[in-house]
Amino acid sequence: MIQYEHKLQVTFFKFCKCGFDDDDDDDDDDDDDDDDDDDDDDDDDDDDDNDDDYRDDDDEDDDDDDNKKAIKAKCKYSVCAIHYQAGGFDYRDNKTVNRKAAGNYSTYEFAERAEQIIASHDQTKPLYLYMPFQSVHMPLQVPDKYLNMYPNITNTNRKALSGMVTSLDDAIARVLKALQDKDLYKDSIIVFSADNGGWTTYGGNNYPLRGGKISIFEGGTRVPAFIHSPMMHAVDWFPTLATALGISYNDSLDQDGVDQWEAITTQGASKRSEIVYNMDYHPLPVEGQSAIRVGDYKLIEGYPGMYQGWYKPDDIDQGLNITTAQIINSTSIQQGMMPGQNQAFAVYKYLFNLKDDPTEHNNLYEQLPDVVKQLQGRLQQQRKRYVAPNYPADDPLADPKHHGGVWSPGWC
Structure with missing residues (x-):
């Protein structure tokens, strides 16, 4: 049972985008991994910007540490483990x-860093x-041990995606254990x-x-969420968690978020x-997207x-449990099913x-038409508050x- 005290902890897990480009070098030998490590040391010597890495390059004990060896597990595809995109290294603390x-x-890296933060945290504060894991997202890359857990799935993308979900499960389990070991779990709210939904061309369903x-x-x-109400939006997290933590904020501001804490804790209406x-x-010439x-x-x-x-995935019966497959193959669903990606939709x-x-x-x-008119009116009211997104040009510096x-600040 969660105890809501002044020292309440909040842990927020979130699927996030991985910005790495695909590469043709899908398979690396173990020797290549060793070479990468050697190259890293050379790069550190040459790069003046890396003197303040949070891990000490001179600490030889790191290489012998069992936990370090565990996170050196070989990735099925090399790019995600090297953390390069568009010709530059892109991984910072x-x-x-x-x-x-x-x-x-990176899933191992995120879990390990969370363990370090939790272990060193002052329990009175x-x-x-916030943990925006790069799994599960394309490019679909996962250590072999997780890929091998799904020999019955023949679709390559679906198989890799399933392995990534399992690796994410293990990483979250590590974080929860760290909270328990630090005696913080009982005072935690875990979100x-x-x-967004799955990308169907990359194994998503x-x-x-x-x-x-x-x-x-x-x-x-x-999308799935462990804290759920009949209607909840991502912008509701701020006022909801602020209330849960007893943090006051200026609720007179014209913000989009709605405080859902009472609905969550009392099973009341949203x-x-x-x-x-x-x-x-x-x-676009089809009236934008609203x-x-x-x-x-x-x-x-x-x-x-x-x-x-x-x-539907090509081998959906292999990737889902039988209960879900039975629902998907039910007559009511099949009657309304339309062709897939080649279907032309003229109605907008x-x-x-x-x-x-x-x-x-x-x-x-x-x-x-009356309902359409009502919702169009609400949309028009919301458009009065609309602020166009800012997409600044890339900074060549x-x-x-x-x-x-x-990659360094200024690019985004």
Whole structure:
């Protein structure tokens, strides 16, 4: 049971994007891993920016440490373990370049760093630990031991994705054990969430929900969460966790978040009745991309995204448990199923009742004009508060060639 005291801890797990480019060098020998380590030492000597790495290059005990050997597990594909993208090394601890991470799987690295932070934390003070793991995300890369756990899955992408999920499970277990060992677990609120639905072309499975990543259908926007209410949005985390921690904030500000703590702890009704999915995200000739949900109804106007159908993995019976497979193959779902990625969708105005039709098969746009008008009005009200996203141009001064082969502040 969680005890809500002044020293309450919050741990936030989140799937996050991995920004590494794919590479043709899929297989590395163990000797190559050793070479990487040797090269890292040479690079550290040459790079003036790396003097403040949080790991001491001169500490020879690190190489002999059993825990260090554990995180040196060989990755099936080399790129994610080397942490390079677009020609530069891209792995830091705050402002310090961590070249020691080269050759290590990032999921292991994140878990180890969390263990260090928890072990050294003053138990009399609060702790907010945010962990945006780079798993599960493309490129699909995972140590062999996890890949070998799924010999029955023949689809290569699905197999790697399954292994990545298992490696993530193990990493989270390490963090939870660290909280228990430090006697912080009983005072912790643990939140588990994701940033978007699965990418169907890289082993993701959102079926029977419609669409996927890069779309505003439910398959691209509805994600799993361990703390859940009937209607909750990512922006609700701030006021919700602030209330849970007893932190006061200026609630008179015009913020989007809704405090959901009472609904979560008392199983009461959610305070949220409306969600804005997106507004005019892309300047396309099909009216941009806007979507809003009010109550049970969801309105989409404009381009809904690249993935607009219902997609099943090639070997779904091998990747899911039998109960889920039986649901997916049920008559009610199959009757409404449409062709996959080659299907041309000419309609860019949708209205769905997500309570009765969570898979977004039945477009009610023409049947319920009054509901459409109501949601359009709410969307127009929200547009008055709209602030265009800022996409600054790349800064050439951040190029790795200026910083010893390391991406540096200014690029993003």
